[in-house]
Amino acid sequence: MSSKGYVESLLNALDPKIKTPVVQAFHYVMDNWRIGDNNRAQNAQLYKFQTVTATVANDEFSIHHGQGEKPSKLIPILDLNVVNSEIPRLIVSRAPDNQRIYLKSPTASATITVLVEF
Numbered sequence: 001m002s003s004k005g006y007v008e009s010l011l012n013a014l015d016p017k018i019k020t021p022v023v024q025a026f027h028y029v030m031d032n033w034r035i036g037d038n039n040r041a042q043n044a045q046l047y048k049f050q051t052v053t054a055t056v057a058n059d060e061f062s063i064h065h066g067q068g069e070k071p072s073k074l075i076p077i078l079d080l081n082v083v084n085s086e087i088p089r090l091i092v093s094r095a096p097d098n099q100r101i102y103l104k105s106p107t108a109s110a111t112i113t114v115l116v117e118f
Contacts, residue, residue: 044117069098
């Protein structure tokens with residue numbers, strides 16, 4: 001997240017009656033940004049998916065995201081509430097499309113959790 005001081009410096013030109021609540025709103029968002037536990041991140045345009053890598057090492061597997069647009073980023077996360085969750089090496093096997101993300105991994109049958117940005 002951005003520096004609070006930088007955000008405040010950008011708002012210095014505002015009338016204090018306007019600046020104060022705007023600064024407080026920014027501070028609230030910056031202090032409370034969370035990934036959360038739902039399928040969509042609590043405060044970000046990130047969607048959570050859980051899957052298992054292919055049963056054979058280095059075979060392609062895909063994640064059906066179904067968002068109707070190509071994702072741009074994938075962030076592996078270690079879900080501490082899922083026993084045997086791990087962050088194996090992930091390799092993009094082909095570019096994502098509007099429905100799926102294509103990956104492979106040298107680790108077979110690993111339960112993974114990822115956040116995807118669109």
